[in-house]
Amino acid sequence: MSGGVRESPAPRTIFEKVWAAHVVRPETADTPAVLYVDLHLVHEVTSPQAFAELRGRGLRVRRPERTLATMDHSTPTLPRRPDGTWPFVDAQAEAQVRQMERNAADFGVELHGLGDDAQGVVHVFGPERGATQPGMTVVCGDSHTATHGAFGALAFGIGTSEVGHVLATQCLLQRRPRTLAVRVDGRLAPGVSAKDLILAIIARIGVGGGTGHVVEYLGPAVRALSMEARMTLCNMSIEGGARAGMVAPDDTTFQWLAGRPRAPKGAAWDAALDRWRSLPTDEGARYDREVSIDASALAPMVTFGTNPSQGIPVDARVPDPAAERDPQARATLEAALRYMGLAPGQPILGQRVDAVFVGSCTNGRLEDLRAAASVLRGRKVKVRTLVVPGSQAVKRAAEAEGLDRVVMESGAEWREPGCSMCIAMNGDDLRPGQYCVSTSNRNFEGRQGPGGRTLLASPLTAAAAAVAGAVADPRALLGDR
């Protein structure tokens, strides 16, 4: 170099790197950025009106090879009948599934629908196909698209109009979000999982605390997590208001991806690894906000209210609205306890439950089913318990390990893959007033059926509740063995 020292480029976060690599046209004061989408995942519920829009305008799907579809929300979790038909909840659900089949065929989109051996909950299915890769932009008409950020992708949910935009142009109009770093130090204790961690994070930042932000989860406790656990963590970013959550890719990520159907092979794999290793946030990069949390101090979490930030350690008491000084916060808490039928100050341990659900895009992966089975093994459930694998591949892997036997011998039901009782669209639901400990992501009023009451928890805690017939601390059961 002849003159002076060249300044190194400013350090960047992983989000900034992925964003910058996908800007087709930069944003201005007048127009948002045109952002390129690498992978568009599609399911039957949020896509029909978008395909109709394309038909109406005489448009085609611009990049069918970047579009991948499955079915999960309206699909039954009971097996096909002997006559070959599926037990749909109603004719409308079946019509929606048939429309997805027609749309995929008409527009040349790869579909793994009902009866396909790769079908599954879209956010379980995408990663296990190897379709989700580090550094990609991934979208889907589904708020839990944040899940895919576990691979160091920028992944977020979009509405149906935007599904149409991506189908037609492979792009979206986006303003650049702000960044929020959530640093997790220490290490999760036995019996405490990624689900407990994310519930604790949301309890800290609030149900709208991440609005306008992309979260990056970092720190030693995050590095120590498996891919399944990282997906659980990123999945619920939206429950704190953040559209996306990201974890920088590392060897854990690469090992998980290697050999999957859509993962690069041979020389392309080596080239991809080089690119992927450059993605993690640079030393000295700045975030708009930072929060830190000590994983070592966490206990299993359970929610008592009607939004996911209303969570407490399983051995704590339900908060008392009288202790809230802010009148709006008090009203919110009072309304939640009224709906849930819980008393201020009561221990959540021992609260009677009527049903347990293990599954969903949050906790329907093999590791989650193993966790639940570890508690169910040799025990009997006291309440109706549904165990719903996240995909056909998860179901096969679980059955190969005999987890289906463990589940059924405990008296729980072993179902076909789908969203099931997380969103209760397919007939898997609660009756009014029933309590359900659920490994899903939302405890909103009526989420699991009108009048149903949802307590969010980890697979271990859910299984412990199933065998106790009440909210129970899974750590006590782990100690038995």
Place this chain on the structure above:
Amino acid sequence: MEPIRIIESRTVVLPRENVDTDQIIPARFLKTTEKQGLGKALFSDWRYDGEGRPRPDFVLNRPEAEGCAVLVAGDNFGCGSSREHAPWALVDHGFRAVVSTRIADIFRNNSLKNGLVPVVLEAAAYAKLAAAPGEKVRIDLGAQTIALPDGSTASFPIDAFAKYCLMNGVDELGFLLSQEEHIAAFERSRG
């Protein structure tokens, strides 16, 4: 889409925080493959009892709510899912604007594409509206202001491009389609 410039209406006030999209339209109504006719499912579990009878105490069932185009709701309105059925249901019911102190990201994006104006106000301006249900307000999208019942005016932010689209009845897909040349060049540059 119809161009929107001025919205003048009485308000309906729903003072709850964190009204999620499952309340705006429960998931069992998402099995449709249409956009139309979702107004009847709006706030279904709050509006109707288990037998489908209107609950008289719910604000949308009161006679004075008839014809109101502005919904005033507590902080973090529209949190939860990405279902565009939520703004479809609100618009089908007759709402043209939602006013809150914070509106969830995906819901806000979806609203902008359906002629539902998201108006985010400072707490003090919001409090004036929340305290005066049924009063008339005037939203001027061009000026980005809302005239409050006490005679004062508050301003609200809105993305310049979204505002342009709303005021001219233009949809974003048309703009994206006009970017084809840039999109193709971007794809070529990545090999």
